[in-house]
Amino acid sequence: MTATPLLEVRGINKSFGPVQVLRDVDFAIYPGEVTALVGDNGAGKSTLVKCLSGIHPIDSGEYYFDGNPVTVHSPRDAASLGVEIVYQDLALCDNLDVVQNMFLGRERRNGIVLDEVTMEQLASETLTSLSVRTVTSVRQLVASLSGGQRQTVAIAKAVLWNSKVVILDEPTAALGVAQTANVLELLRRLADTGHAVVLISHNMNDVFAVSDRIAAMYLGRMAAQVKATDVTHAQVVELITAGRSGELGLAPSGTESVNGVES
């Protein structure tokens, strides 16, 4: 839909010692869209995302934000660009309430005391703007929330900071059916409010239910990045398992040897 990607990486390489985890990966994320990042275990999805968020420095490659080349050395750099990640384990503190969690480490102050009123107001405004109805009180302890509610709080936390890119690592993996539906709808709403959303998932239904684009990784390489309206379920599964599907995906030449194994 939009021509210019909000965040784009080109030719990213990343090795951990002798193991090359990412090879010449190109990846683009567009505002107002959900981009699904799929791939088998060990395909490099999490590494790619960690490179985007500055946790892992990249060995080589270019990083563009809003069309401008930038360098990202640390998570702080990524956060200042507006890139937020919601991790699988959510990284919330059980002993704090929803507001305290959302502002953790970035508390608002009024003189020397914390500005609880404003923080509470901002937290509930954020939740309302996402049409979250499952969290009834923002002063509830996170320990008392269900898995789906925690996921919601973690996502709202990412949104609160005027983030432009929200990356979610398997947000529905540990959730029941009803909570999954709520989280998926939340992702969709996030994209509809102009955020660029990246969804890492193994569940094809989740991927097709919300995403506009699908990026499939295969053994450290980007097999294809396609529009969800152009591919079928079976094609995506082929891209994940074989790295190509018909004309899509990696070239089926002799050069494609991974870890010495000809495919």
Add this chain to the structure above:
Amino acid sequence: MSGARDSEQGLRTGPSQDEIRRLNLGALLRYVHLRGPTSRAELTTNLGLNRSTIGALTADLAAAGLILEELPRDRGRAGRPSLVVRPEPAAYVFAFTIEADRITAARVGLGGVILDRRDTPRPRGELPPVEVVAPLADAVRAMQRSIPPGARYIGSGAAVSAMVRREDGLVRLAPHVGWVDEPLGETLAKVLGPDRPVTIRNGADLRALAEHTRGAAVGCDNLVYLHGDAGIGGGIIAGGRPMTGHGGYGGEVGHMVVNPAGSPCGCGARGCWETEVGEAALLRAAARDGYGRELVAAVVDAAARGDAVAQNAIRQVGDWLGFGVANLVNIFNPEMVIFGGSLREVYLAAAAQVRSRLNRNGLPACREHVRLRTPLLGDDAALLGAAEVAFEPLLKDPLLP
């Protein structure tokens, strides 16, 4: 109508001062009704009217008790703050929904706020109209007791899963309650008094309208809304207007025949879409007895946990769902297809199947921009849609007596 004839003859004079004022009042009221509190400054920009015109219009509407003006709470910027115009919920309508397993009455204020609601669960199956109207009448009386003084009744709207004649609210056919030619409009008018209109519409049409005006499809002028409960209802908005057909019976997508060799449908035909994707089809395929949305959710849940029979059922229904959606996308070229009611759960569980079918059967040009979505308003959509049609006369002419 006369305006059109005049212009054909080249005799049309400009609209009169009064007409313009009425149009502007309507535009302003509709704006705050749909978008909530708005500052005068924003109204000036968005409605393209003069600042003093906005001032005069808001004064008229405030005098009529339709809006409130107040100072904004947050005054971060320097300068004289622009007054915020908000809809006055003291102007209210009654909205009713008659659904497969419950009957709901609500009092909805201007701005689309549900002020009071009463739900009455009802058993599935045939039900004489009296047993529907009686609880609604009780609910109305109960709600009337708690109405604050000064509130103003505008009219009523009702959403029914049925084919409804537009002019008088005659229910031509409601297969799931067993009604044929039932004068629901007349009956409700007796309950509510004859001085204000009672508008009856098809439930799916109203859900589509509600999602279009304040839900998932705001700003999206071409959409198809699919609602699943006992059957499959469809609401279509084309070019920003509800597409209801000549008599108001259009949009019965549940009864497109997709499988001539399929099972008989309640409407008398065979192989209608709802016999392949409806609740009954899913539950039959999953070998469950009973009916209802909880059971559908249970099948979806079982499929997610690895129950092979449930997974198969979801796949099969998802496939048929995709076929039908592909047909609709080819015919209407919508920007958005919304899956509501029990179809929401089914769609989310079978999204890959639906998308695959759509990608294989939809014409590339028709489907390239289509977005498959779930509703934003949830179960309130029908109520809000019914309220919307009840408010319509007021929004057309805010100063109506």
